Amino acid sequence: MKDIPPIITGGQIALIVFLSVIALALAVVALLLFVGLVRRRSFREATELEILTMGPLQKFGYRAKRFLFRVPDGAYTLVAVHIPALAKRAWKGICGIFTTLKDALVHGDWKTRCSFAVMGFSYFARKRFARGLLFFALEVFYILYMVLFGGNQLFRFFTMTEGNVVGREEFWNEDIGNWDYRYHDNSLLILIYGTLTLIFTVAFLYGWYKNIKAAYYAQELEEARRHIPTAKEDIHNLVDAQYHKTLLAVPLAGLMVFTIFPIIFMIFLAFTNYDAMHTPDVSNLFTWVGAQNFFTIFTGGIGSGNTQFGRVFGTLLLWTVVWAVFATFTNYILGMLVAIIINKKGIRLKKLWRTVLVMTIAVPQFVSLLLMSQMFGDNGFINTVFGTRIGFLTDHSLLPKVMVILINIWVGIPHTMLMVSGILMNIPADLYESAKIDGAGPVKQYMKITLPYILHVTTPSLITTFIGNLNNFGVIYLLTGGGPLMQEAGSGGAGETDLLITWLYKLVFSYNEYAMASVVSILMFILTAVVSLIAYNRSKAVKNEEDFM
Amino acid sequence: MKRLRSKKAVERGTNAAIYVILTVISIIWLFPFVYLLMQSFRGEPGQATAYFFPKQWTFDNYIHLFTGEGISYKDGLVKATEVKFPLWYGRTLLIALVVTVIQTLIVLVTSYALSRLRFKMRKPLMNLMLILGMFPGFMSMTALYFLLKLLGLTQDMSTVGLILVYVGSSCMGYYICKGFFDTIPKSLDEAARIDGANRQQVFFKVILPLSKPIIIYTILNAFMAPWGDYMFASLIAFGNSNYWNVAVGMREMIQPAALSTYADSFQRFCAAAVIVSIPITVLFFLLQRYYVEGITGGSVKG
Amino acid sequence: MKQRWITFTLAGAIALTAIGGLAACAPEGGGGGGGVDANTIQIWGPGHETSFIESRLNAYVQAWEAEHPGEKYPYKLVQANAGEDDAENKFNVDATACGDVYHFASNQLMSLMEAGGLARISPDMETRIKTEDMEAVVEACKIGDGYYAYPYTSDNGYCLFYDSDVVTITEETTVMDVIEQCKAAKKQFIMPMKDAYYAASFIYGAGATYQATYNNSGKFLSSKNTFAEKPAGSEYSYGELGGKMLADLFELSNSSAKGYTATVIAGGNTEVETALNTEKFGAAVTGSWEAASIAYATVNGEPLKAAACALPDWVSTLDGNTYHWRAFMGYKMIGVNPHSSHLAEAHRIAAFLTSEESQLAHFNEWYVGPSNKKVAESDEVLNSEYSFSFKAMNEQREKCSLPQKPCPQDYWNNVGSFAEWLMDYNANISDPKTPAADKKDLKTRVEQLAKALTQN
Known part of the structure; x- marks a missing residue:
């Protein structure tokens, strides 16, 4: 029996706040939309001349007004145009699959219809043996796999529920004079093989679909008395028109096996109860529990072991975002400043200054970070020299957080400086010359020429760095190991400088809470994915990709 | 005036x-x-001293790295440690070399395909790779560990296993390389195609020779990566220090357990760090120009 | 042309390997793909004992070959150091790849059972350990009806080690007295205060209890504690009393506090070694793993007069009563992996590694108290230079110690958070500038701790 549960928990508050913020935002957008639609005509974009002649205050007012009027437009397009378009495309895609299948079935001749059962038949019948063989081999391989191994795994995969799986059995083995063990089900292996089989099945279905499509296409070619490509021509095609297939075959295969498979496995894991109390092959196997883990996160759950996952998740999320913002922007601005002052005309020994900073990139990052953690440790150099025991990385104040950001600056500035230096060298000098002739001082030159150019060019990189910092495992883990343990009870071992990702690491490797860790990963992923998809796809670089070539 | x-x-x-x-x-x-x-180079025992310049200069830390010995706190004697630095260094070097070759190939090939060739799934593929990159890497580790175990590539064969894992997802690092390829004018391509080259010939004969900076940048990045991988290397070695790589070994040297058993653990860590950093630093200095060109060229238009 | 063929061949080779490997290995399931040689037996032990374990294994092989003249020992014994603290984590990831024989500490018993890492020992062995080893340790190996590990050491706990030139311990000495003596001699008093292993020792000393129950397959069932209850004759709870004591020690160790004299250090083994090195060692709360360093240390060219005793009592600043100071007293055992393909041989090796002669050799090399009764009472152990450590541990065990039973991870997390919370407790409540709303409330915090440590 649990003790008095808290009346309203941190996680519930987080959920309520989250939902109300969304509701509020929607209301604001709707309002602006209405206002915008009504007053759209009354906002007129100013011409260049008018902008130039505006005073600074007017310009600011104009820009603000323009932004406000753009928001409803943006929201409107997103809601009314993009999302329906996406949905329509997806729906069309699905319908298209079934249409093709229907066409092939209805309009296909006997050769095509046979291809439904025996893959590659259409090609055999038309004397294109190479392609036919490929498809046929795929079918044989898949059937063999399913019969020998996969079918069994798939069955156990879907029926892995409580009471349905048996772990191990202890029995006395007279031969060896010891207690021996017989193993039955192993839920982890069931999960893994099940996932693999599912992936193979999906791949096979895709191959089967392609087979049908190709069979029908071959039939159409034959009916139109056109030439069906031979094997030799296919190979020629592969290095020319279809070269992307050749090039991407191996990378995508690697991606499939080493990235997609683990991610799907991890998603399935989030719906089980695999943790330290439910390991794979003893008596307490783990089983499917549906979406229970997700509720635990949001209801400030008394998850496994009295840990208030909801509250911890919220706190860590806040620090992760704060950290990403500070880490990215301090590096960016300071790196840019350093690059600019090195690049200034009157400074000599430019190469020397750059080399000194670049040296820190050359040393492997983990060495630098481990070294820093040792230097600032409780027994490290700084403390021993000054005879103190200041917990630079272990104190319960803002100190570890500040130290982490500072050390990250130390690690990160050379990268930014390098990048910006290269860009600075590319800015045509005559821009500066003409500005000087027009009487612009150095600060103004910087603001009008240098800064916009650099910003424009490095925005994609900035976005990528920001997203990378959200998941920046190495810096935090190697420096503080997650920092001092949080002081509140029920923190589940999370620390004060823990990012979501380092806490995740602890959950997985120290506490073996695989299921909860998967849930947290999925939530983290949703957050970062939404942010970066929007940012990346809207960034000017992508829009102007074609222009640049 | x-x-x-x-x-x-x-x-x-x-x-x-x-x-x-x-x-x-x-x-x-x-x-x-x-x-x-x-x-x-410090000869005095202990983790840290209150002064900057060592009072006793010695090469012993370097020597002990290779002989696998250390100065024990317990009786000040030189005793065998668990540090198998030459083994770890050799393994990591081998892994780095193989990964460099394979990863460079994969990244170049992927970047070119995504940059120059136009096919239906291009944009969705780029978005997909962006999304996939956002999953925390180590969540995949358990799955990958069991996958490798299935193939028999853990513990004894963990070198091969590690290499496979590193190169398996390396195609997701196409970003900067693709940016660089984007800056090469399309007119070159078209001119070559008019002369009758197929796409493969365009890639190998026209584009690659122009891409020296980015190739070197990719090589450098690919080489530097395996040295710092702690998590997966320690998982796949599963406690057996014969299969560690340099990052795991060095981290173990500054764990409290090692620091309190051996009086020179920290010094040996520093010596190891110096040895590990030297080849990379040298490579970096020699190829610095290309590295910078690669970054700026590739970041310019994303 | 050449490049095209290279691309194709490479791609084809990789694809073929992948398919071939999968197809070949798939039916075997997880066990066969380990990548380890068939006749190897893996032994896991702590890193610093590698050479010791190797010598023991050699002795085992020699004994075997002496019994089977003309034959060569058929198995290959390989050592890997997955340290004792890590054993349960490794088993949780993949029990089939773990060592066949491994060392672990008694508090991991249940998690190892749950992870499927313990094989039951045969009745013959049961009789042996029951007759030869100490009862407490044997009990700690028991799950349900069977015994699942071989007892190895008996003093995996902590007590007070000190320099008898600096500190004198009598019946009435309290902790603060010891600290004062260290301060007077300008030496250090070291205790790992933030470590959850040590942090709750005052709370238990005041009389609190904590109990975690498991079922016979190692699954955690429930836990309860009395941290929030009050001892007789006091209006403060155990948690408050113990917590305040720890907070006082934290205050003394805080280098930014007024009157800091670098006497009390919140640190562990590394700090002890540093103190021994810099001749600042006064007293430390540590275990037998430091006994040798302390015995070997020198002060002003002469050997340190090492001594050890049970943890002294302490006086609470809240209610003025004197309380004991309890320590966790655990044991180390050797377990056998049921997934081992050479189960019988693994059992024999484990039995050998915990036999009387091995335990004696272990004591002689690493000064760790044995669990074997005969060895513990033998002349060698009682009269050795390091017996001071062993005797102090025995004293601690008799006077006031807690058997270290398995507890869930949350226990360590929550006690650790509590210790972190206490770090600036004294400064917080005595600082006039802190607003009333931010003042820390010990009573509430203890209640939260008690609640967090209670599970159905």
């Missing part, structure tokens, strides 16, 4: 201030590495 002089004076003053700032920055940046170097 008066105005010009004061302007020059102002400029000289600014420059002087900038020199001071740059010197301070250089000292701050270089200080930890100088400290590292000093500590690797």
